[in-house]
Amino acid sequence: MNVQRIQAIFEKDMKDFMKNTMMFFTPLLPVILAVFYSRLGEGEEMPLMMIYLIVGVTYSAVTSGTMMMLMAEENEKKTLRGLMLSPASFLDIIIGKSLAATLLTVVSLVVSLLIMGIAPLLNAQAIMGLVLLFFFFLFLGIGIGLFVKTVGITTAYLMPIMFLFGFTPMVTFLGFAEDSLTMKIAGAFPLPQLIEMDETHSWLSIGVVALWMLAAALFAFICFKKVKQNE
Amino acid sequence: MENSIEVNGLRKTFGHKSAIKDVSFAVKQGEIFGLLGPSGAGKTTMIKLLTGELVKTAGEIQVQGMPPSKFQTAAFKAQIGILSDNSALYERLTVYDNLKLFCRLYNEPVSRIDEMLIQVNMQEEKKKIVAKLSKGMKQRILLAKALIHRPKLVFLDEPTSALDPGNTAQIHRVLQTLNEAGTTIFLNTHDMEEATVLCDRVAFLHHGSLQELDTPENLRYRYSTHAFHVETFSGNKLVIENNEGGAEEIAKLMKHGCIKSMHTDNPTLGQIFLKVTGKELV
Structure with a gap:
């Protein structure tokens, strides 16, 4: 691992991002949604579920989405080969890109939460949960980004991630009975766990989210190994 | 280190298909080495094996004195440059x-x-x-x-394919300057003119096997019939053997001032490739 090379890749990705119209609008999506939600029921306290929904959208669209697109574009435009033939290691490349995805996520999330009301998330337990959740989505993005060959195909992978993990709390609006299997399964997903944690202050939820994060890290590691084997 | 690249008994298979079949050669430090062959001959596979993008099936490779186990190191990558x-x-x-x-x-x-x-x-x-x-x-x-x-060693895979003559000449100039400064160049091409202009030595790769390896001049001489092609002012085109009888015939023509042009019968690298492999170099 080499800090200078990681920084070079990070700066290149940030410059490229500023000129990429499609990617440039991705971090704006949660901000626009936050503005929209904050206008609903003006004067009333923002429901916690809506705040976490914005977190879910930010992490799925910006963290996972950006990471996937950054990797896929390098594959599609055949620029990854140039990086791989340089002294930069595969890990340098992934970390450089992860830093770009992290910066965009932080900016997008902070702006969105400032609009929605950041106060409910300003406690150690919530922050820890948000950090674990961020890494869950980042590892998911890295894993998929490693084998996706074109930017177009990233959409096919991004949609299920957004609906399954980014919009999980919305399942409550689908009319399932509270004790149905669907609701129980959805409740074990990371985002509902964080909402539950906020209500119960249980550390068990943090544990569940940590398990999700470890599973995503394992998935990214398996994808990384597979790509290295195929080289 | 006399040789920049050393390859012995190299083989590469993809499933049941052999891409490189028992190839051996060496590239000297500071030379321009051309690997000639049509599309699909295995030229790109060869560069990928020599740069660590592919792993060999069998045989030995040394590039800049390093074995393939070092090809992923920053020290190795700093010594090579690649353009494809x-x-x-x-x-x-x-x-x-x-x-x-x-x-x-x-x-x-x-x-x-x-x-x-x-x-x-x-x-x-x-x-x-x-x-x-x-x-x-x-x-x-x-x-x-x-x-x-x-880089001390540069791999070029069809660097001028689909370029106009101006850009091609510009790239050739850069490569010649680079080589004069001591850089070794490994050139994959199916452009026989490019190989003739640039390369110190060339090798023919056909269906993954190395067929010939020598300087362009030696190859052209070896595959020449050694006859002379003579055109007279009266429009006759004669092929005169390079022997005593031929010498007398040429002397006679010269004496009468009949010769408009005369040149030896050295084939182009493309013609030699066709002769060796039975396949056009395209």
């Missing part, structure tokens, strides 16, 4: 930003960018977005990128 027709630039970034990235990856000062742009005659395009450059200009920037870290 598959190389690419970041289209949304400027020429400067593209080269700056590689300067930093190779730990070179950014002042090197200007040196390289002068070398490939692209100083005026420094601030231009890559997407707005022509194919020939992009190829020259890719060459600058491949050479930005002063």
Whole structure:
């Protein structure tokens, strides 16, 4: 691992991002949604579920989405080969890109939460949960980004991630009975766990989210190994 | 270290298909070595094996004195430069930003960018977005990128394919200057003219096997019939054998001032390739 090379890749990705119209609008999506939600029921306290929904959208669209697109574009435009033939290691490349995805996520999330009301998330337990959740989505993005060959195909992978993990709390609006299997399964997903944690202050939820994060890290590691084997 | 590349009994198979079959050769330090063959002959596979992009099935490889186990190290990568027709630039970034990235990856000062742009005659395009450059200009920037870290050995895979004569000549000039400075060049091409102009030695690769290896001059001499092609002012075209009888015949023609032109029967590398493999070099 080499800090200078990681920084070079990070700066290149940030410059490229500023000129990429499609990617440039991705971090704006949660901000626009936050503005929209904050206008609903003006004067009333923002429901916690809506705040976490914005977190879910930010992490799925910006963290996972950006990471996937950054990797896929390098594959599609055949620029990854140039990086791989340089002294930069595969890990340098992934970390450089992860830093770009992290910066965009932080900016997008902070702006969105400032609009929605950041106060409910300003406690150690919530922050820890948000950090674990961020890494869950980042590892998911890295894993998929490693084998996706074109930017177009990233959409096919991004949609299920957004609906399954980014919009999980919305399942409550689908009319399932509270004790149905669907609701129980959805409740074990990371985002509902964080909402539950906020209500119960249980550390068990943090544990569940940590398990999700470890599973995503394992998935990214398996994808990384597979790509290295195929080289 | 006398040889930059040493290959012995190299084999590469993809499933049941053999791409490289028991190939052995060496490339001397400071020479331009041309690997000639039609598309699908195994030329790109050879470069990928020599640069660590592919793993050999059998045989031995040494590049810059290093075995394949070192091909992924930064020390190895710093010694080699690669340009292929598959190389690419970041289209949304400027020429400067593209080269700056590689300067930093190779730990070179950014002042090197200007040196390289002068070398490939692209100083005026420094601030231009890559997407707005022509194919020939992009190829020259890719060459600058491949050479930005002063590699000792450069691999070129069809570097001038689909380029106009002006850009081709420009790239040839850069390569000749580079070689004069001592850089070893491994050139994959199916362009026989390019090989004749640039290469100190050439090898023919056909269906993954090496068929011939020598200097272009030696190959042309070896495959020559050694006859003379003579055209007279009366329009006759004669083929005269290179022997005593032929000498008398030429002397007679010269005595009468009949010879309009006369040249030896040295075949082109393309003709030799066709003779050796029965396949056109395209």
